[in-house]
Amino acid sequence: MKGLSILLTTCLLAVMGLVTAVCSGAEQPAAAEPEKLFEATCSQCHPLSRPKGLRKAPLAWKDTVMKMKNVNGAKFTDEEAEIIINYLSEKYHLPL
């Protein structure tokens, strides 16, 4: 009987560990890594130096990112576009 409950406890702990691992793995949405999202999305057609060499106001970054999607055929969701626009607007803004 004792052996069985130890076995059960071990199983329970293993399952809990697995659930924790799966859950913590799942909470890594793109939103948590704007830089990685930007790098992966915007390096597909031209080097990252293309946007990185520029400084734009937030609305101009929005225009640029939406142009990549609507004119040049870049593939990303509106949600991802917003994350990238916010990232670029914060990091590559016009001198203050």
Ligand code: HEC
């Ligand atoms: C599907 C291919 C493709 C992807 C993906 C792409 N671009 Fe472009 N990009 C282009 C092409 C083609 C040009 C040159 C023509 C033009 O200016 O629109 C360009 C030009 C640019 C320019 C210079 C022109 C300007 O308007 O300032 C910037 C900045 C730029 N891209 C930023 C980005 C950013 C930021 C991303 C990620 C959201 C991105 N690109 C993703 C194809 C792409």
